[in-house]
Amino acid sequence: MRDAYGHLRTAKLGYAINLVTEAVGAVGRPALHLAMSHRVFVAAVKVEHVSPTKSSPSDSSTSDGTAGIVIDDVTHEYQPARGRPVLALDHLNFTIRPREFIALLGPSGCGKSTLLYLIGGFMRIQNGRITVSGQLVTGPGSDRGIVFQHFALYPWKTVRENVLYGLTKQRLPKSERLEIAERFIQLVGLRGFEGSYPSQLSGGMKQRVAIARTLAIDPGTLLMDEPFGALDSQTRALMQEELIAIWNQSPKTVVFVTHDVREAVLLADRVAVMSARPGRLKEMVDTRMPRGLNADVAETPEFIEKVKYIWNLVRDEAVAAERQR
Ligand code: ADP
Ligand code: MG
Numbered sequence: 001m002r003d004a005y006g007h008l009r010t011a012k013l014g015y016a017i018n019l020v021t022e023a024v025g026a027v028g029r030p031a032l033h034l035a036m037s038h039r040v041f042v043a044a045v046k047v048e049h050v051s052p053t054k055s056s057p058s059d060s061s062t063s064d065g066t067a068g069i070v071i072d073d074v075t076h077e078y079q080p081a082r083g084r085p086v087l088a089l090d091h092l093n094f095t096i097r098p099r100e101f102i103a104l105l106g107p108s109g110c111g112k113s114t115l116l117y118l119i120g121g122f123m124r125i126q127n128g129r130i131t132v133s134g135q136l137v138t139g140p141g142s143d144r145g146i147v148f149q150h151f152a153l154y155p156w157k158t159v160r161e162n163v164l165y166g167l168t169k170q171r172l173p174k175s176e177r178l179e180i181a182e183r184f185i186q187l188v189g190l191r192g193f194e195g196s197y198p199s200q201l202s203g204g205m206k207q208r209v210a211i212a213r214t215l216a217i218d219p220g221t222l223l224m225d226e227p228f229g230a231l232d233s234q235t236r237a238l239m240q241e242e243l244i245a246i247w248n249q250s251p252k253t254v255v256f257v258t259h260d261v262r263e264a265v266l267l268a269d270r271v272a273v274m275s276a277r278p279g280r281l282k283e284m285v286d287t288r289m290p291r292g293l294n295a296d297v298a299e300t301p302e303f304i305e306k307v308k309y310i311w312n313l314v315r316d317e318a319v320a321a322e323r324q325r
Helices: 011-021 023-029 112-120 159-167 172-187 202-217 233-249 259-267 295-299 301-324
Strands: 031-034 042-046 067-078 087-097 103-104 128-130 144-145 221-225 253-257 270-274 281-286
Touching: 031 087, 067 112, 087 281, 103 112, 103 259, 112 128, 112 144, 112 221, 112 253, 144 202, 159 172, 159 202, 172 202, 202 233, 233 259, 259 295, 259 301, 270 301, 281 301, 295 301
Parallel strands: 103 253, 103 270, 144 221, 221 253
Antiparallel strands: 031 042, 067 087, 067 128, 270 281
């Protein structure tokens, strides 16, 4: 549970945050008690100096609910109680256009999750600034939906209740909320499991519930941290197709962290390749392909060429990251 620094890992922070994303008000508290799926256990998680002020959907989304993101000279250094400070991001700059699908690639430990948490407003921005739709990020908001690397569900709620939970704060009639929940449960292929509890589901199914819960809220900005990493390859391919279909139906700004170069090229308009820690932007590669539910795209010479090009960029950085160890 604790890392070399004696601190809870960011991934665990992710669990905490996901569980309270909807209960935004709670995030400002210094410690959160949470129960996690699998083994239900309680942990006190310190959330880093999150400002109690938070943006609301109305003040941080454009009128059509979409958002562009500006990352302006962002530096982030972790200062663990024990051990040396870790410079995770170093003067990072880039702009994501409204409704653009960006994939974030880079070696393990280069600061991808850190960047996602900062955009999500879950950690204080130490240096630089991030704006979403022109609004400075000062805390979490329901305009930004996040799917963490590790599924985080309420173990005591059923699939339906987990998906419904995020919708409770939207002022919709109950029947409409139920209808939305059913639609997204079906979309992620979990029809028939509405009444199941997380403990009765496989890892991949749990992650699909987490994805359904976030998508159901229909945030203008979708932040996804290796969301398909735990899925088997078949489910992963299906979920990729679904994500493209959802994005086509209701384009939103997406920041999608992945290790998988093919997945990045398949899904994204542009791929941001980050350098080994401290994370900087190494190169932004245009990867817009004719999208659709057409798996043949991956067979085209253009696609194969892009994958090769990006893979070479990533490999150089992975080698650099290995040397840091
Ligand atoms: P990625 O998601 O790209 O693998 P992270 O953003 O999780 O990388 O982490 C970036 C760097 O910051 C890594 O070296 C990691 O070990 C370090 N780090 C992450 N969280 C903490 C923390 N809470 N305390 C100290 N160091 C951390
Ligand atoms: Mg990560």
